[in-house]
Amino acid sequence: MIGSLVSTAQLADLSGVRIVDASWFLPEHGRDARAEYRAGHIPGALFLDLSTAKPGAVAIDPHAAYVVYDDSPLKTAARGWWLLKSSGAKSVAILDGGLAKWRAEGRSLEAGEGSTFGATKVARVVDSLRDKDDVRATTDQIVDARSPARFAGEEPEPRPGVVPGHIPGARNVHYATMYEADGTWKHGDALAAAFTAAGVDLDRPITTTCGSGVTACSLVFGLHLLGRDAALYGGSWADWGSDPTTPKESGR
Structure with missing residues (x-):
């Protein structure tokens, strides 16, 4: 190992x-x-x-x-x-x-x-993967890895049909804050501070999100380094922001 x-x-x-x-x-x-x-x-x-x-x-x-x-x-x-x-x-x-x-x-x-890499024919059940219905019903903290401007809805979304904004109540922790200036990972207090400065309670369950489920994985790994497990909303904002029935917020 x-x-x-x-x-x-x-x-x-x-x-x-x-x-x-x-x-x-x-x-x-x-x-x-x-x-x-x-x-x-x-x-x-x-x-x-x-x-x-x-x-x-x-x-x-x-x-x-x-x-x-x-x-x-x-x-x-x-x-x-x-x-x-x-x-x-x-x-x-x-x-x-x-x-x-x-x-x-x-x-x-x-x-x-x-x-x-090849692919298997049948996917395993991924316990830490969340869909839109899970996120609608969750009591987890939602932590969004997109840039502050995209989180706030101040920039247009890059995908057609996706409106700007974020999931109501979400906290914004930009994925770049997981890293030092040289591209290596932060550790310990510096890593924890990236979350707590955004109002994230590290002792409560967390579901991460981003634009399409890619950069949110930096948050998942950062929390892993801190000894915390986190879920991932696979569809992320591309899924939520393209659905006219989902609630949305803007602002920081």
């Missing part, structure tokens, strides 16, 4: 682990995750296509140890971590600082097609 976070130096010395590239981008980034993987990835890394991977249905080896990284401004390794865990992997870590730190240290990369 490995810990939840692995440093670049630790990964360079590890053997027998399966390394996973979980980079993913929005259209406005103008980047192609698979093409960037082909151009250069950590030697031996598998590519996990977050645009098609479904919760609970990634074909993993439950006895293997995985280390997930990304090279995305959205910090998508956390989504990869959540998908592998939800699919039954027992030992999954995130590479602290991701591919950017690995590359900055001059560590080796390899190019080529590599290998891509």
